Amino acid sequence: SQTIHQWPATLVQPVGSPLSLECTVEGTSNPNLYWYRQAAGRGLQLLFYSVGIGQISSEVPQNLSASRPQDRQFILSSKKLLLSDSGFYLCAWARTIQETQYFGPGTRLLVL
Amino acid sequence: KQEVTQIPAALSVPEGENLVLNCSFTDSAIYNLQWFRQDPGKGLTSLLLIQSSQREQTSGRLNASLDKSSGRSTLYIAASQPGDSATYLCAVKVSGAGSYQLTFGKGTKLSVIP
Numbered sequence: 720s721q722t723i724h725q726w727p728a729t730l731v732q733p734v735g736s737p738l739s740l741e742c743t744v745e746g747t748s749n750p751n752l753y754w755y756r757q758a759a760g761r762g763l764q765l766l767f768y769s770v771g772i773g774q775i776s777s778e779v780p781q782n783l784s785a786s787r788p789q790d791r792q793f794i795l796s797s798k799k800l801l802l803s804d805s806g807f808y809l810c811a812w813a814r815t816i817q818e819t820q821y822f823g824p825g826t827r828l829l830v831l
Numbered sequence: 832k833q834e835v836t837q838i839p840a841a842l843s844v845p846e847g848e849n850l851v852l853n854c855s856f857t858d859s860a861i862y863n864l865q866w867f868r869q870d871p872g873k874g875l876t877s878l879l880l881i882q883s884s885q886r887e888q889t890s891g892r893l894n895a896s897l898d899k900s901s902g903r904s905t906l907y908i909a910a911s912q913p914g915d916s917a918t919y920l921c922a923v924k925v926s927g928a929g930s931y932q933l934t935f936g937k938g939t940k941l942s943v944i945p
Contacts, residue, residue, distance in 0.1 A: 725874075811875075818880075822867075
């Protein structure tokens with residue numbers, strides 16, 4: 720069966736510090752991968768998606784970047800965090816764009 | 832731009848009651864629609880996926896309907912239980928150039944009172 724992992728589960732970082740969130744998927748190959756952010760009082764917002772190694776598409780301009788160094792690894796990064804980067808970050812995978820997306824447990828980020 | 836609205840934002844019902852959650856979307860050119868459940872501080876769990884050509888999907892006590900022409904979907908929960916308490920999210924996948932993107936509503940927070 721397939722599983723998706725995210726770490727860390729919780730992170731508190733000062734403004735201006737760097738960020739690296741990791742997402743890995745097990746039990747499948749060449750998945751579509753997604754990063755979402757859920758901010759308080761807002762719906763989930765798609766940040767990045769990837770259809771293959773090294774292929775990243777950004778949905779919104781922002782202070783964040785994403786990378787996919789391996790088939791089942793998706794990383795969300797920032798060089799300098801802003802207060803507005805606080806939120807709940809969710810990674811998801813899907814076999815194809817037509818099929819269901821499966822979500823990880825999320826990382827709660829608080830920028831102070 | 833696709834917008835998804837969920838009404839009500841919060842709902843409290845006694846255990847055993849049947850209930851309906853509503854979702855509406857502005858652009859009917861969707862590929863599919865999904866209902867998710869989110870427990871506090873957790874990720875999302877997919878409940879039902881309805882393709883644009885389908886009218887409804889059922890799983891256990893859950894039934895989701897889709898009326899693409901009117902831009903509406905409902906999630907029906909039969910014989911509600913306290914374990915159903917969670918936030919329910921509706922999301923549509925647009926077709927065409929934006930086909931990779933799911934657009935989510937803000938959710939309905941359901942509380943089932945024992």
